[in-house]
Amino acid sequence: MPDFPNVANDPLVKIRGLRFARGERVIFDGIDIDIPRGKITAIMGPSGTGKTTLLRLISGQLRPLAGSIVVDGQPVPQLKRAALYQLRKRMGMLFQSGALLTDLDVFDNVAFPLREHTQLPEMLIRDLVLMKLQAVGLRGARHLMASELSGGMARRVALARAIALDPMMIMYDEPFTGQDPISLGIIVQLIHALNEALGLTSIIVSHDVHETAAIADYIYVLSGGKVIGHGTPVDLAHSDSPWVRQFMQGLADGPVPFHYPAADYAEELLNNQPGAAP
Amino acid sequence: MINRLQTLGRWGLIRFERLGRGSLFLMQVLAGLPALLLRPRLALQQVYATGVLSLVIIIVSGLFVGMVLGLQGYNTLVDFGAEESLGVLVALSLVRELGPVIAALLFAGRAGSALTAEIGLMKATEQLSAMEMMAVDPLARVIAPRLLGGFIAMPLLAAMFSAVGVFGGYFVGVGLLGVDDGSFWSQMQSKVELQEDILNGVIKSVVFGFVVTWIAVFEGYDTVPTSEGISRATTRTVVNSSLAVLGLDFVLTALMFGDF
Numbered sequence: 001m002p003d004f005p006n007v008a009n010d011p012l013v014k015i016r017g018l019r020f021a022r023g024e025r026v027i028f029d030g031i032d033i034d035i036p037r038g039k040i041t042a043i044m045g046p047s048g049t050g051k052t053t054l055l056r057l058i059s060g061q062l063r064p065l066a067g068s069i070v071v072d073g074q075p076v077p078q079l080k081r082a083a084l085y086q087l088r089k090r091m092g093m094l095f096q097s098g099a100l101l102t103d104l105d106v107f108d109n110v111a112f113p114l115r116e117h118t119q120l121p122e123m124l125i126r127d128l129v130l131m132k133l134q135a136v137g138l139r140g141a142r143h144l145m146a147s148e149l150s151g152g153m154a155r156r157v158a159l160a161r162a163i164a165l166d167p168m169m170i171m172y173d174e175p176f177t178g179q180d181p182i183s184l185g186i187i188v189q190l191i192h193a194l195n196e197a198l199g200l201t202s203i204i205v206s207h208d209v210h211e212t213a214a215i216a217d218y219i220y221v222l223s224g225g226k227v228i229g230h231g232t233p234v235d236l237a238h239s240d241s242p243w244v245r246q247f248m249q250g251l252a253d254g255p256v257p258f259h260y261p262a263a264d265y266a267e268e269l270l271n272n273q274p275g276a277a278p
Numbered sequence: 279m280i281n282r283l284q285t286l287g288r289w290g291l292i293r294f295e296r297l298g299r300g301s302l303f304l305m306q307v308l309a310g311l312p313a314l315l316l317r318p319r320l321a322l323q324q325v326y327a328t329g330v331l332s333l334v335i336i337i338v339s340g341l342f343v344g345m346v347l348g349l350q351g352y353n354t355l356v357d358f359g360a361e362e363s364l365g366v367l368v369a370l371s372l373v374r375e376l377g378p379v380i381a382a383l384l385f386a387g388r389a390g391s392a393l394t395a396e397i398g399l400m401k402a403t404e405q406l407s408a409m410e411m412m413a414v415d416p417l418a419r420v421i422a423p424r425l426l427g428g429f430i431a432m433p434l435l436a437a438m439f440s441a442v443g444v445f446g447g448y449f450v451g452v453g454l455l456g457v458d459d460g461s462f463w464s465q466m467q468s469k470v471e472l473q474e475d476i477l478n479g480v481i482k483s484v485v486f487g488f489v490v491t492w493i494a495v496f497e498g499y500d501t502v503p504t505s506e507g508i509s510r511a512t513t514r515t516v517v518n519s520s521l522a523v524l525g526l527d528f529v530l531t532a533l534m535f536g537d538f
Contacts, residue, residue, distance in 0.1 A: 059411055061407065061410060061411070085413040085415075086413070088410075088411060088412070088413040089412075089413045091411070092411075093408070093411040095404045095407070095408055096404075097403055097404055099403060099404035099405050099407065099408035100405075100408075101405055101408075101409075102399075102400075102403070102405070112412065112414075113412045113413075113414070116412065116413075116414050116419070117413065117414075158408075161412075165412075
């Protein structure tokens with residue numbers, strides 16, 4: 001694989017020749033990605049490029065058509081259910097909506113994985129939950145129900161829940177989307193701080209260039225089922241690729257055209273005869 | 279003609295495919311039931327949600343159905359001078375048929391639709407995916423307790439419906455129309471049999487409870503996770519489970535009471 005980035009000697013996640021399609025539509029057409037341990041790696045690209053699908057493939061919720069996905073030495077698509085669940089206990093995932101359990105309050109949401117997977121006494125669970133909530137600044141909100149939280153708070157609670165079992169990695173699905181500037185700042189700072197403090201490996205899927213570039217150690221840019229660019233944020237900012245430049249600088253026109261493919265504009269206007277198709 | 283046959287064939291294939299998926303789903307859920315023995319609280323919460331919260335509609339409906347039975351039965355029986363048998367008529371109608379069937383139809387409308395909508399919304403808001411990512415099997419943690427809860431609650435609701443209905447019939451027959459109090463109860467006591475009538479009624483309500491809850495949880499889990507998808511799934515739950523209850527009622531009645 002001549003184009004392979006080789007960003008780490010012993011990556012936590014190693015993806016090779018990944019192919020995935022939904023019906024006729026090819027989402028990934030042979031991509032190679034390495035997620036280095038202890039770093040923040042961002043997967044970026046326009047909406048609809050399959051960034052979230054990639055997280056679902058890494059976590060084994062979807063199976064690829066071809067290629068390999070190895071997480072911490074384990075081939076995810078080949079794992080049996082029990083082994084996959086064992087691996088997932090060491091993975092956290094922050095969903096875009098937070099995905100908190102709506103019939104539980106904040107405390108019980110964070111306690112949920114602890115109660116499901118450990119036999120710890122309730123007193124210890126209480127202390128652990130309060131520590132996780134303190135880390136995201138919501139210890140005082142532990143009695144609120146999920147429906148009483150703002151979008152930003154829900155994501156922070158979901159983050160506390162994702163780190164409840166002290167995972168080796170966390171996957172963030174569009175963590176910055178739809179946040180007000182204060183919530184955005186908090187989430188950016190939290191992801192960075194948690195990664196440093198807990199020695200996590202983080203994968204951020206996002207199309208928010210500035211926020212992601214501010215904290216990511218390495219970025220992959222996806223489009224059209226391929227990796228069209230990768231490198232550190234500084235490398236990508238100075239990339240020669242017109243494609244990567246258009247994405248990173250948010251230009252309206254470029255390799256991705258502003259106009260959806262259509263017939264010639266002038267011709268369509270001139271051919272406007274009564275009874276013609278609209 | 280060929281087109282119609284094709285459409286019919288496609289319709290049939292889709293139905294069979296859904297039935298197959300529903301059966302596989304049921305087997306996976308049943309595999310999660312033994313784990314519930316260690317955590318009975320999860321199932322008890324669902325008995326409360328599907329059973330206790332359905333009590334009002336069951337009791338009110340049972341009362342009125344019993345009152346109507348008392349009134350209609352009296353008007354017919356009095357022509358033959360057999361109004362003392364009103365208690366038997368009311369009790370047998372309720373215990374054998376109306377109790378299990380109407381309670382199941384109400385259960386489908388009240389608890390079944392709620393189950394489908396709840397599970398469908400959990401799917402749409404990624405709560406089920408989040409559980410999977412936390413290595414918690416949603417079939418064992420969410421679906422199995424609901425299936426068991428509905429299975430336990432339905433026969434209890436049917437029994438409650440029949441009991442209240444008998445009192446409704448008593449109120450109209452004895453209280454308002456002057457049927458003899460002693461005859462009402464004693465004839466009922468002598469004619470209603472434990473095995474033939476009550477046990478068969480209980481079997482019906484157990485089967486209905488199982489089928490309605492199965493349809494409800496499957497439709498919720500299998501829903502297209504959009505508002506339109508949840509709306510369709512909820513409708514399908516009520517329609518399919520009502521049809522299933524009525525169809526199964528005939529089959530069970532034929533097996534229990536038919537001379538085939």
